[in-house]
Structure formats: C-alpha cells, structure tokens
Amino acid sequence: MIDIHIHFRQIQLNKDEVSLATGANARSALLPEFLQRLAMKPSYSAFQTISVHESVIKAMITKYSEQVVYQPLHEIRHWFAYASGAFIEPGYPPLFYSRGKGKKVSPNKSAVAGIGEGVAGFVAQRLYKCRKLARPNHDYPDIVMVGGGKTFLVEAKSTISQGGTAIMATLEQEITRVVTYLNACSGLDKRPVEGLLVGTEIVSQDKYDVYLNEVNI
C-alpha cells in the first residue's frame, strides 16, 4: 500500500496579482514581488490521506505518464534500497561501476516524473471527480480534465525526498506559469478554467507527500 498525504492550498488571485504573475513569467525582476504576494495567501494545510494499492498507481501511471516508463514503482524501490545502504550487503549489484569522478548517483528521472503525473491524475480524479479530456504530447499543461462544467488544467511536478523542501520551492516558481496560461485560457474559453498544480514528494516507496495548489484567477 502507498499512503498519499495530501496538503492543500487554495490560491485566489486578483487582477493585479495576475498581471504581476504574467509579468514575472517573462521578467524575473518581477518574481520576488509576486512571491511576496503569494506568501501572504493561506499556506498549505493537511487535507487528507489516501491509502491506495500499488496496482492502482501503476494503472494511473500508464494512463497519465507522458514517457513510456517501465516499472517506475520497482525503480523507486530499487533507489530506496540503494539509498538505505543495502547495496553493500550480499545479493545486490557490487557498485564498482556506477560512480565516476564528479558523477552523482540519482534515481531514475523518468520514473519520478511518471509517478508525479500518475499521482496528479489520481488526486484530480478522486478529489474533483473530473475526467481526463486530453493528455497533450510535449505540450503544456500535463493533463486537461473536465468535470462539473469546468476545465481543469493539471500540471505535475515531482521529486524524491532529500530531506528538504525542494518540491515546495519548485511549485512556487511554477505558479507564475500556471497563472499565465490560466489567464490566456480564460480569455479564449467559454467554460471556467481552474489550475491544479500538484507536487509529489516521494518520501519512501510507500509514502508520498502531495502538495495540491488549486489556482483560480
């Protein structure tokens, strides 16, 4: 079983803040001010924990991952076995070839991204009762979903836990991009559009921390 701990934050932006975000997306000098405004919004709160079988996450990764990734959950288990030091024990690869000068051993990036996309789709389905309309190829956002007369633009980010708050910093930076695109779609589309920015931090093989940002303009 995998425990998905969901932390939720709702971000409602006014016209000024949308302009600031749009500007910051093109001009980095505006970013600190936007981030300052963002810091004044409500922060994440623990929302819900969902325990789900690996097999369900596997199906969601097949459905939502942009890359063809083979057995991503096995990859992550393999990484955590390595990170736990187990590879020094008998029965594991002997390690003499993996690390060269200045080369850092890292988890499989495609597996991490695939899990992030699968979890984002899963969380959106379960919490918003929405359904996948499109999974754009090499495009933005990661998933387009619909439900309750609304369009949900879902963007996924993910990382392996390294004891910091890297995923939260990544999400903060990404919000300007979400807002910029949300603003464009609001002008083009008849239906209301909402942004879901979903960050997954893979804490261990059976625990994910999910930071869900619901963005409205």
Added chain:
Amino acid sequence: MKLEMLSDHEFVLNSVVQMLEEKGANSAEEFDSTIDFAITELTKIHLRNQAQFYDRRFQEGKDVFERAINEVAESIQERIPQFKLNKRYRMSLQELRYPASEIFELTSELWESKETNRIGSRISLPPEGNNSYEIIEVGLTGYIEGLLARPVIGSAILDLDKLRAQNFSIKGDWFPFEVSIDELIFTIDDDGTIFVSTENFPERLMSEAKAQLASLVASMC
C-alpha cells in the same frame, strides 16, 4: 449508486460537441483552447484505433494521419452538421504528424506479432446486461504483465451497490475504484476498463486472475 462509464472516444467526442454547442453560433470560427486539446486527443484515439485494425491500403504515415483527421471532423459533423475544422485547430493537429508516422511504422509489426502470437491475445467475454467486454493480455506471450478488461462498445454500467451486496470489497468514493478479491487488486476506471497487475504470476495464479476478472465484469451491472 449506478455509474455510466463512457469509453475515451465517446467521452471526448461528447465533450467536444457539448462545448461547441455552449459556444453557440460562432463556434466554428472562434478558437477555444479546451476544444483544441479535445480535438487533438480525439484524433490520437482515431490514430490508435486505425492502427489496431491495420488497414493495408495505407501506403504512408500521412495517409493514416489524414484519414484520422477526416474521421474526427465527420464524427463531429454527424452531431453538428455546420461544424468545420478551422485553421487554428488544424494547426494544433500538425503536432501529431510524427506520432502518426511512429504509429504507422508499428502497425505492420503489430499485425505480424498478432499472427505469430508474439504478444498476449484478446478474449471476448459473454455479454452481461448492457455490458459487453473483452479481456486483453498486456505484454509478450509468456510474460503477461497485466490483464485489462475493456468494454467493446462505447459504454458500460457500474452498479456499486450490487457489487457491495455481493461482498466485493471496494475502496474509494470515486474513480479509480480499488476492488480486492482473494488478495488480487482490480482497478476500475472511468473509461470502463478494469486492470489487474499480473507481473511474475505463475500459470495457476494467472488463470485465477482471468476467472476473477471475468466474474467481476459479470457482476458489475
């Protein structure tokens, strides 16, 4: 609770039609980003469907691509006769040229693999009520990694109360539902598919998974 599960094709097509109707008289001329994504997705679904039923008349990838675009336009026109695929939507579809070539290259391989039983097969299940399903073995023959039950028509019914009354253990209050039967985990999703992972299953356990999957399909409506 009874839920109707539409195939991806039906769901996306219905959504496009609804959104075009909501836009009203100018729907053919105005650009809408959600409709744009949906039309592209619908074309991808047509590309894959064509490839699964390999048509030897196709000489090049662009034949498959053009035919998929025309089929999508026609399927929308069947419901909205005045609909025309405008220039902006056609531009987005150009992004699919390369995936279309890849699909075209793989279709003859798929055909040959099916003829030589190199990949898992499809098993038709007897219809139950309004539900009609087939089981697809996912993976290479002898190394089946999962079983996927899929409606052969555009929709299927999921009666959760009926499943619970038959003592199926169901987790989740919306899709994907997690159903456990004798330690096997089945994932029922919103497109009507049911997936069970069978990695490294011995033959006996594989047969049991198939039987349980068929029994779940039969109990759903």
